[in-house]
Amino acid sequence: MTSARYPQPNAFTPLRTAHLGGKRAAGVKDVLAAGELVLTSGRLVACDPLIQPERSPFTRPLVPGSYPVYLFVAKAGGTIGFAEVRLGAAAVVRFEMAALPGQDAATLGPRETFCYPVDTGLGCFADEVALIRLREADAARRQHPDDPGYYDAVVRPGLLANGGTWLNHRPAPDAADNVVFFRSGDGDGSYPTWFGLDADDRVVCVVTSFRCFPEPETAEDKQARLAEGFAPLIAAVERDIGEGLRARGFVGPEATYKLKDRELKLVYTRDGLSFEVLSSAHDNYHLFTTQFRWARGRATLDVGNEHRKAGIELDLKPGIAVGDAAFLHAARLGASYTAHWDALEPAVLGYLPVKRKK
Template sequence: MKPTNEWMKIWKEKRDILSGPNDLNEYFELDEIAGQKLDWLSFGKVSVPSGEILVRDPLVYLNKDEEPYFEKVPTGEFEAVGAVVVSEEDCARYAAVRVKFNDNKAVRFGEALLGHEDIKDLEEGEYFGFNVDAGLGTILDKETLLAFDEFFMNWHKENPEGNIYDDYFADIFKKNYEENPKYQRDGGDWINWCVPGTNLYMPIFQSGFGDGTYPVYFGYDENDSICCLIIEFIDIKMAYEDEEQ
């Protein structure tokens, strides 16, 4: 759905509020935030043939009618990288995931939106984000979404009593853990999944602390062009500031 002129006017006026509270570059440039050690993990490539991109929970909130963000991104194949909070007291937590579309540095961030959210009364600290109910997130293109939906529907026709995670994805996650155990639990925490019968990749990964609602931001370079997308699963300073003190 194309945003209205009135919505676009409010969106521009709300730029500061929609920018989020943190410099998200830090998640991928610093090796420690709020006393928490950070490392980085590649989830492999994301296929972006159309430039219409979206972020969703792949098992609960993904069907062919889901809308992409109204701003288009560069097309091609790009690497998804997770910023990992490494702790001796807890499992590795994926605090953020970034897809860089080029080598330009983001000088500002703005929440990725569909273009029809009720942003008029949005207050400081509020965001829209995407919902997670299966403990997982994915980044994918609109074309990949249509291919995924076809696969998903056909799988359920062939397995009417089946659970697609338990009966299909669980083995793929476990295999990836066995091949790439770093920063994964033994059941697996990420995969670089290609929709069967296509060459379209959509990495799937754990969502920080699990179920919830998480913001997604576009990073803009000095020319105000989109240069990256970042999911913020954990506000590290907020989540760990008590431990640091």
């Protein structure tokens, strides 16, 4: 099964598993039971119910029924980090982005999600029918100028009765459908929702993240972070060396990263001969150790050595380059390399002979 490109709420999985097992996961202050959500039509909506009660339901329908809602409160900040509608106790094997009509999760990139906006510090789960009733009840109150309004008269007192964190509310007292209000993490923002699916692709939960629990870093996240950290160094090499290499028939660069040790290997190639830039990052990419070398197969040749053999003074000092000095390091090499290409190429090819293609 191909993994989705968009982010997943991976931090939620161990929290849910622990709660199902009667335990409290690390980083969780409390798990609040916010009552049962009644889905009469099966058309689930997640939104800020006070500013967007007309929001469309998700395209994936759910089986009508009554399902418990749980709110996972983070120790850090004491805020609600995840809100879950639990449809079953089976393990989640994958998450699917909850989408509205007209949205296609296949168009999302590695750092993109669909979200709903919050402007009142509140999110909710509700059946579409319940939100229609909420809109009608709110509109009825607006007909009376002296009425304090739906939030002040109904929502605020209900929230306060539950410690200011949640409210299970029936907009029409004679109807079963309801709206489960809850505080949205640290407040206003935009927050994503996913369907959690079991091994048989059945929905076992719906979860909204309010970004209060740190997500474990994936290999893709680390790759992106490495690329971002090394980007200024790559740009300097490209600017000062790459153009000259490509003018002489080299192609590239090709960048590869070693995640564990935060290392970059930048390679330009021509006829089996490679010009390589090897760099390691330290101290949040403020410090770099960088090596420039020629390579063919397993044989390598330090760039500085060939400068010296050719009698060319190279303004490169060994050791660690700090901050912008790491990029100036590449610039000085580029200037020296380009200026003395005719003297350097024979020395390099003499040590690393290449059989050129006919």
